[in-house]
Amino acid sequence: MKELSVDILIVGAGPAGLSAALEASKYDINVLVVEKNPRFAMKPCGEAVSRATLDDLGLKPSRKFIRNDIHRAIVYAPNLKDYVEIKEQGAGYIIDKEEMLKEIASLVSRNGGSIWIQSPVVDFTWKKGQVNEVIVLRKGERVRILPKIVIACDGISSKFSWKLFDHKGYELIPTIQYIYRGMVVEDEHTIMFYVGNKIAPRGYLWVFPRGNDEVGVGIGTRGAPARPFLEKFIYKNKDLFSKAVEVGYGASAVPVGGQLKERVKGNLMICGDAAGQVIPLTGGGIHSCGIAGKIAGRIAAEAIINDKVSQDFLKRYEVEYDRYWGLRIKQSLKALKAIENLTDNELNELAKLLTGEDIINLANGIDIIKVAKKLMKHPIMATKIALRLLS
Numbered sequence: 410m411k412e413l414s415v416d417i418l419i420v421g422a423g424p425a426g427l428s429a430a431l432e433a434s435k436y437d438i439n440v441l442v443v444e445k446n447p448r449f450a451m452k453p454c455g456e457a458v459s460r461a462t463l464d465d466l467g468l469k470p471s472r473k474f475i476r477n478d479i480h481r482a483i484v485y486a487p488n489l490k491d492y493v494e495i496k497e498q499g500a501g502y503i504i505d506k507e508e509m510l511k512e513i514a515s516l517v518s519r520n521g522g523s524i525w526i527q528s529p530v531v532d533f534t535w536k537k538g539q540v541n542e543v544i545v546l547r548k549g550e551r552v553r554i555l556p557k558i559v560i561a562c563d564g565i566s567s568k569f570s571w572k573l574f575d576h577k578g579y580e581l582i583p584t585i586q587y588i589y590r591g592m593v594v595e596d597e598h599t600i601m602f603y604v605g606n607k608i609a610p611r612g613y614l615w616v617f618p619r620g621n622d623e624v625g626v627g628i629g630t631r632g633a634p635a636r637p638f639l640e641k642f643i644y645k646n647k648d649l650f651s652k653a654v655e656v657g658y659g660a661s662a663v664p665v666g667g668q669l670k671e672r673v674k675g676n677l678m679i680c681g682d683a684a685g686q687v688i689p690l691t692g693g694g695i696h697s698c699g700i701a702g703k704i705a706g707r708i709a710a711e712a713i714i715n716d717k718v719s720q721d722f723l724k725r726y727e728v729e730y731d732r733y734w735g736l737r738i739k740q741s742l743k744a745l746k747a748i749e750n751l752t753d754n755e756l757n758e759l760a761k762l763l764t765g766e767d768i769i770n771l772a773n774g775i776d777i778i779k780v781a782k783k784l785m786k787h788p789i790m791a792t793k794i795a796l797r798l799l800s
């Protein structure tokens with residue numbers, strides 16, 4: 410069997426893995442990314458990101474990977490009459506995730522990092538609290554990799570994360586998305602969200618115009634199957650969909666239960682969906698997972714350069730991530746738990762009380778205390794939501 414020693418082995422070329430590689434490859438060390446699939450971004454995705462995502466991931470906005478600019482979002486209450494509007498010029502984008510990941514990959518390669526596609530990790534050895542060797546099937550040939558550090562960014566079914574880390578609280582919800590071409594939307598720069606127990610139980614349904622006459626229509630639910638609710642929505646809105654054709658479909662799961670308490674063991678770090686680093690209320694993970702990869706990549710590289718590979722040193726990644734992003738994930742989870750059991754009438758009421766800014770704060774876990782204080786003035790929302798947010 411071929412054998413290869415590397416400083417840092419990164420498993421998975423999603424937003425977390427490639428961001429880790431981009432950061433680590435800035436140093437004069439040996440970085441290898443292995444990706445099981447023959448292409449990037451084969452998992453379905455709504456592909457909605459904020460403007461800050463690109464800045465934070467070290468990318469300049471480019472038509473190469475931006476499908477559509479987003480200036481407005483509308484969150485519809487269950488009665489479909491009340492809604493909250495969020496307006497901001499240049500607030501975000503619908504990206505072409507595969508193209509965006511290709512862009513990051515090319516930056517990694519320019520820095521001297523290597524990326525192998527069609528190369529799943531099929532096995533690894535955990536000895537004396539370290540990953541000693543990783544077996545990769547590179548285009549059908551087994552290769553034994555001897556890494557100093559492994560950063561596992563291999564998504565929801567991560568071999569490393571499930572084998573070695575405690576998954577208490579980790580919750581996967583079903584999500585599916587259709588892509589339609591030829592669907593007429595009122596404004597192609599507005600993304601729309603629908604909530605309600607009859608529309609998307611304890612989750613939401615989205616309609617994201619992608620430009621080029623295409624729209625992504627998807628749903629995530631909790632405690633209920635996703636597909637029948639999406640089919641019902643499409644049927645109820647058949648006027649909109651009647652001239653459109655389905656050109657894509659995908660289903661996967663999103664971890665919305667918050668991040669794993671521990672994300673470093675020995676010389677192993679885990680990032681992204683594998684570590685539950687998604688913003689729970691929105692289900693968005695490109696930004697938060699990418700940042701985790703970025704921090705882990707830098708800390709791993711510093712450990713190599715300074716000859717300090719140890720669990721203690723690598724734990725700096727957990728501390729740094731938790732300072733801002735860990736807190737946001739925690740607060741967004743709190744908001745999700747506060748809202749999940751509201752009745753449709755209560756959700757209708759909530760839509761009348763909240764502003765766009767409140768929704769952004771709640772969903773992203775940014776300033777939930779401010780929203781809580783506002784809801785304290787309302788007789789029902791005070792006990793149903795505000796107290797939980799303040800707890």
Ligand SMILES: Cc1cc2nc3c(=O)[nH]c(=O)nc-3n(C[C@H](O)[C@H](O)[C@H](O)COP(=O)(O)OP(=O)(O)OC[C@H]3O[C@@H](n4cnc5c(N)ncnc54)[C@H](O)[C@@H]3O)c2cc1C
Pocket residue numbers: 420421422423424425426443444445446449450451452453454455456457458528529530531562563564565566567568584585586627659660661662663680681682683687692693694695696698
């Ligand atoms: C339907 C849907 C819609 C979504 N919409 C949005 C959205 O609009 N905006 C947003 O921000 N987020 C969205 N998300 C969430 C977002 O896609 C994820 O949180 C994000 O992609 C996580 O990045 P990651 O790198 O951790 O994992 P992933 O993107 O899952 O990447 C993991 C990679 O590891 C590879 N891999 C797995 N096992 C192995 C192995 N054994 N060996 C080698 N490679 C392996 C996989 O092939 C994959 O490429 C959505 C998710 C879903 C399912």
